[in-house]
Amino acid sequence: MGVTIKDVARKANVSPSTVSRVLADSPKISEKTKQHVRKVIEELGYHTNLNARSLVSKTTQTIGIVLKNSDKEALHSTFAPEVLRGISATCSKYDYNIRLTTGASEEEIYQEVVKMVRGKQVDGIIVLYSKRTDRVVPYLMECEFPFVIIGKPEKNPNKISYVDNDNIQAAMDATNYLIQLGHRQIAFISDDPTYEVAQNRLIGYKQAMNNNYLNVPNEYIHHVKNKYNQGFQVVQKLMSLSAPPTGIVITDDFNALIVLSALQALNKKVPKDVSLISFNNSPISEVTFPKLTSVDIQIYQLGYEAAKLLVTQINEPDHIKKSVIIPCIIKERESCSSRNHEKEN
Structure with missing residues (x-):
């Protein structure tokens, strides 16, 4: 039988709920406790049972990614592969999977996002662009669904979490x-x-x-x-x-x-x-x-920070909306x- 959260809690001398919060990187747990519990997790070789967690918490442990263009051109750009690498690094850290939109047009992309939200297929969404005529962001705001934009929102920037450059x-x-x-x-x-x-x-x-x-x-x-x-x-x-x-x-x-x-x-x-x-x-x-x-x-960092903001938003729904500006270097x-x-x- 594999190592369980209770095994980790017992050796770390903390409660199972504390171990769960450490795994979710909850801000309510001190850095000292997090480091101690993570050391025990590593020593015991504990791996999160995502299926069990999803059944208990009624979450998918999946983040949706809305590409700027979801046809073959999107992944041929110099931006998408690197930003996805940054997002993946954060998702790996917090045990989240990634789901990409695959529509070939803006309408198909929008309909995929609707399916993700209504079908409860993802816990949150990262939109890799900001566009004045976009329908995705207004829809996510209307649904009050967790999301983060890479790029400054055209409207309501104080009500939306986003990561961008100046x-x-x-x-x-x-x-x-x-x-x-x-x-x-x-x-x-x-x-x-x-x-x-x-x-x-x-x-x-x-x-x-x-x-x-x-x-x-x-x-x-x-x-x-x-x-x-x-x-x-x-x-x-x-x-x-x-x-x-x-x-x-x-x-x-x-x-x-x-x-x-x-x-x-x-x-x-x-x-x-x-x-x-x-x-x-x-x-x-x-x-x-x-x-x-x-x-x-710093494309990688844009993706990494966007995913961090989204994980925080998912785990702490009342957390204040934030903007993160990543510096540029010639x-x-x-x-x-x-x-x-x-x-x-």
Whole structure:
């Protein structure tokens, strides 16, 4: 017969309910007691019986994950795999399983979320995006169902738990990085503009340009949805302008790879002719030629903290809603260089 909670409680000289609270990481238990009980759990080799726990507590021990796009494109991005790794680390720590939405459209995703909630298939949900026209978040709020957003909510931010970066400041920092290198003609390329993160990064880019009294022509702002043909056309348009950009801020490493390939096809050298700074600091940024300077938004940590907030919300329903802001760091590599203004005059 396997080791039980009672066996752990007996050796740790605590009550079985205390062991249960330690397993749930309850804030009502002191860190000293948690460390003591966890040591005993490790010594005895205790493993949680999830089926038994679910029957007793009437929970599923499962967290639902709503992807930005649930078709094949979602897992091809530089964001989803890493954020899922962070979520998985927390879920593993607290014995939760993960269930992903698999719908190919926004309507299918919404209907899957409804099934999750009404069918009591999950204990809580993490939404991996914030979007103005989204139906998922309003539905979860109406149902008073535990959920956390990665990204700042478009509405009711004080009533929702979320984890995010300061995307306006991060884009300002990325743009200022190019400005400090002497660039004055700087373009901006993001992915889907309907998402909050793309909107805020565009605001940050414009603020940095305006603060430095630099012109922002409409022709300098584009959106590419991770497709090479679309990205090539955008780069071709930019390079054919009478005043083509010498620097480009790109909000995703995958799009940056597309831009880099398009520039090479047009016989433009990076960073000699055009400097690139991107976002996410994914493995892609270290294997391109040249290697990409990229803003590390700490994707793993976004997922890890979001799952922690959700577990707390599930176990402590009255817990105050929180927001967590994860700092960003520019990782300097080889895709940016100083601009010689004599060439422009």
